Amino acid sequence: MEPHLLVLAVTAAALAGLCLADLWEPGQAARVRGVAAASAILPALFFAPAGADAAFLAWTAILVALFVALAVVDLASRTVPDALVLPLIAFGLGHAWMRDLSVGAMTLAVALVVGAALFASAVPARLRAGIGGGDVLLVAAALAWLGPMVALDLIVLVAALLLPFAAMAVARRGAPRGLPAAPAVAAATLVLWLHGPIL
Structure with a gap:
């Protein structure tokens, strides 16, 4: 996989997590932002060596970032925003x-x-x-x-x-x-x- 596509996929997923975290209550935003940004990196690290294509990696990063953010918020507040x-x-x-x-x-x-x-x-x-x-x-x-x-x-x-x-x-x-x-x-x-x- 081309390194610039990997960086683009990770950055896009991290930015999605950063933007969406502010829509939730302010007390949770920092934690959700950090977890979403960090979790977007995990698929990149896991799938890049396996030769996953850029589209699959990008979709996986988005999926992981949003689901991890939701899991963190649900664990903390028992709500799914x-x-x-x-x-x-x-x-x-x-x-x-x-x-x-x-x-x-x-x-x-x-x-x-x-x-x-x-x-x-x-x-x-x-x-x-x-x-x-x-x-x-x-x-x-x-x-x-x-x-x-x-x-x-x-x-x-x-x-x-x-x-x-x-x-x-x-x-x-x-x-x-x-x-x-x-x-x-x-x-x-x-x-x-x-x-x-x-x-």
Whole structure:
């Protein structure tokens, strides 16, 4: 890979993290900025020796930077801000469009995003049983990146990652009152992004 393309991809992802961090609450912005900028470098270091093409590296850097920023914010505040999720959805749909998905797959991806948005806004919080609207949109964002055909894989991986933490929370103090789902969704998405379907 050409070094200037690598630098361009890392810089673009870091700048996206820097710009989007200010949209979140000011107390979190510095931490989110630092983590997003640092995490954009990880795919560059990991994939450059493997000969990954510049487009894959750039998309991976954007995906990692936004998901890591969301995971940090969710861990700190138990919220998944729309200011970070909506750009993640937009980038995911842009990636799907540039990947030249079939019309049916692209329509299904858009329908999933719209359905998640409607669910997040229409279903009362008491009926969602600890699942916030941001978590629903985050899963829709992941599926916009990965494609709708891996929805079951994503749900199984997220559940497997959250299960030990839910069990510890129940054992410690009763029913969990809101586990941060963004780190699990981020990890599951990255596994599927790098390795493809698992089921």
